Amino acid sequence: MVNRIKRKIFFVFLFVITVHHLSACDVCGCSSGNYFLGPTPQFGKQFIGLRYSFRSFNTVLSNNSSQYSKDLYQTTELWGGLKLNKKFEILAFVPFNINHSTTDDGVKTNNGLGDITVIGNYNIFSNESLCSDSVNFSHQLWFGAGVKLPTGKFNVDTSIIVASANDQAGTGSYDFLITASYNYMLHNWGLTSNVTYKINQAASDYRFGNRFDATIFGYHSFTSNKNSISPNIGLLYENLKPNQFASEDVISTGGYALLGAIGLEARFDKITTGFNLQLPLAENISDGQTKINIRGMLHLTYAF
Numbered sequence: 001m002v003n004r005i006k007r008k009i010f011f012v013f014l015f016v017i018t019v020h021h022l023s024a025c026d027v028c029g030c031s032s033g034n035y036f037l038g039p040t041p042q043f044g045k046q047f048i049g050l051r052y053s054f055r056s057f058n059t060v061l062s063n064n065s066s067q068y069s070k071d072l073y074q075t076t077e078l079w080g081g082l083k084l085n086k087k088f089e090i091l092a093f094v095p096f097n098i099n100h101s102t103t104d105d106g107v108k109t110n111n112g113l114g115d116i117t118v119i120g121n122y123n124i125f126s127n128e129s130l131c132s133d134s135v136n137f138s139h140q141l142w143f144g145a146g147v148k149l150p151t152g153k154f155n156v157d158t159s160i161i162v163a164s165a166n167d168q169a170g171t172g173s174y175d176f177l178i179t180a181s182y183n184y185m186l187h188n189w190g191l192t193s194n195v196t197y198k199i200n201q202a203a204s205d206y207r208f209g210n211r212f213d214a215t216i217f218g219y220h221s222f223t224s225n226k227n228s229i230s231p232n233i234g235l236l237y238e239n240l241k242p243n244q245f246a247s248e249d250v251i252s253t254g255g256y257a258l259l260g261a262i263g264l265e266a267r268f269d270k271i272t273t274g275f276n277l278q279l280p281l282a283e284n285i286s287d288g289q290t291k292i293n294i295r296g297m298l299h300l301t302y303a304f
Contacts, residue, residue, distance in 0.1 A: 048080040049272075049301030056293035059286065067104050074098040075114065079301075086123065089142075093117040097152065097169045112153050112169035119146030119179060139184040148175040148198075156204055165206045165243075172203030188221045190230075202244070209241030209254050219265070230265040236278060240285070255285035257292055273300045 054074045061067040078094040095114035101107070121144035128138040152170015176199045184191040193216040200208045217234030235258065242254035263276025278295040285292070 043081055043303040044083070045304070046080065046082045047301050047303040049299055051077050051079060051297060051299035053077070053295070053297040055295045057290050058293060059290040062287065062289050069101050069103040071101045086126070089121045091119045091121065099167065099169070108167060110167050110169055114152040115148045115170040116151045117146055117148045117177070119144050119177060121179070137186050139182070142181045144179040146177040146179065148177065150174060150203065154203055156206070171200065171208055173201040173207070175200045188223065190219050190221065192217050205246045207244045209243050211241070212239040213237070217261070226269045228267045232263050232265065232276070234261045235259070236261055252286045252289060255283070257283040257285060259292070259295070270303050271301070272303065
């Protein structure tokens, strides 16, 4: 009982000495702790490519409007996939993160290699048929599991670990992912959906909250020979559990967001390029203190 009281006193003391260092990035944890797999391209045997994504947030503390932050997180990522056979495929992601925050304490930047992720997927079922002489039908379901490696820099100041953990290029922990994706196509109309659950581990007694992501996109393909243009529209949902320090929830972390997205995919034989822009439809992040601005993604891939 005495040890529990001492522990609670320690957390109160830690909060008091840390609160003066808090900025919006420290509250929302929208950089290192979060991860978004996103839709993956359809490919034959293997593909390799680059993709760029950005996320922008504004935060103002509810109990002190003088403490604010404008955060921009950018990631340039090398990614690729390899199909071992008709049932198994491996995906890999190598990110480089550029984090920039303008706060009431000044400007903070942190750039560097992020956490590499490897995922193995298994094809539960795949069915393709010709509904008529000109109508193609196909659908497939994949289930996967993966690991995120602590390759990104995670060098926190132990005296203000809650405030400094979100500034890192990586999370410092081995984290695990469970994924599922379903693709459906009928006569150039298609639907693709992805679900990802990320289970985070602790590093330096700090653990980013587990994360659930779900996306669904509808599209229509205009095709000519081996070329196609596919405008798309979709929804993205994300739910973040609170971060923890020494097994205690960190205040004003976690939340949810629902975003609408619009984009375009263009395929020219073996080369595919595409983009999408995302805007929030509903959100409650960091007890409503953090607001999402525009987000987006751009990619270029080569399948061979």
